[in-house]
Amino acid sequence: MDKQEKKQSMKQDKLIDWAKRLQSLAQAGLTYGKDNFDLERYQEIRDISAEMMAEKSGLPIEKVKELFCNEVGYQTPKLATRAAIFKDDKILLVQENDGTWSIPGGWCEVNLSVKENVVKEIKEEAGIDIAVEKLIAIHDSNKHYKGMYPYGITTVFFLCKPTGGSFTENDETIGSEYFALDNLPELSEDKGSKKQVEMCFKAYHNPNWQAEFE
Incomplete structure (x- = not known):
């Protein structure tokens, strides 16, 4: 792997990490949020995180949402x-x-x-x-x-x-x-x-x- 490929790989890894963090924050918001407008925003953030993962993985967005957005409650390992x-x-x-x-x-x-x-x-x-x-x-x-x-x-x-x-x-x-x-x-x-x-x-x-x- 040359320097350019390594740099691109590191950038893609960062995108995955950001998508995971957005998913976790959105899930917490959907769990504990009370205001309907806030809940809509948290759901939109969750959808965006799934789109990021679909872009990176090449999987259909429906499959990514099934794997990536099916948890409820506070996200833990x-x-x-x-x-x-x-x-x-x-x-x-x-x-x-x-x-x-x-x-x-x-x-x-x-x-x-x-x-x-x-x-x-x-x-x-x-x-x-x-x-x-x-x-x-x-x-x-x-x-x-x-x-x-x-x-x-x-x-x-x-x-x-x-x-x-x-x-x-x-x-x-x-x-x-x-x-x-x-x-x-x-x-x-x-x-x-x-x-x-x-x-x-x-x-x-x-x-x-x-x-x-x-």
């Missing part, structure tokens, strides 16, 4: 869990429908703790049962990978041990395999980063690992 599972010094990754790979995990359910959630997600995505052994990290995902989400994402990583089960293709994943750190496949840009995979290896090798948090 969503919570997700990921499980670092090792065998023979290799980490378990699952293959997404688009062919890329990721550390298995997913959004937290409202009726489950983060520990219960990671157990459920790994069973669904990788088909295996696990024992949750250690907290690896609590990450602000916006600092580690880029997505088109209007909200922040807090991801909790756990070191886990497989105890049974086997993979079955499902609606979310089409494959499951263990990989060495020096032989990683193409990773999903929306589900994590190579640095986070490297972090999981470090936690696995270090019995005195101290959980990272941001």
Whole structure:
């Protein structure tokens, strides 16, 4: 990437950040505003933020509004869990429908703790049962990978041990395999980063690992 391309990419990232901030402010206004005229203005700001995201992503405005403007109440980060599972010094990754790979995990359910959630997600995505052994990290995902989400994402990583089960293709994943750190496949840009995979290896090798948090 040359200097001009890098400058353009940074400008586009700023536009995404501005659109997210406008969306958040508009949502708060729609939640707490009382005056009808103010509510109309907040809705217009929300519509403008969706138009900005549609311009950047190339998606139809209707699809962007479905993804970007469907929250109610005060906007807060969503919570997700990921499980670092090792065998023979290799980490378990699952293959997404688009062919890329990721550390298995997913959004937290409202009726489950983060520990219960990671157990459920790994069973669904990788088909295996696990024992949750250690907290690896609590990450602000916006600092580690880029997505088109209007909200922040807090991801909790756990070191886990497989105890049974086997993979079955499902609606979310089409494959499951263990990989060495020096032989990683193409990773999903929306589900994590190579640095986070490297972090999981470090936690696995270090019995005195101290959980990272941001």
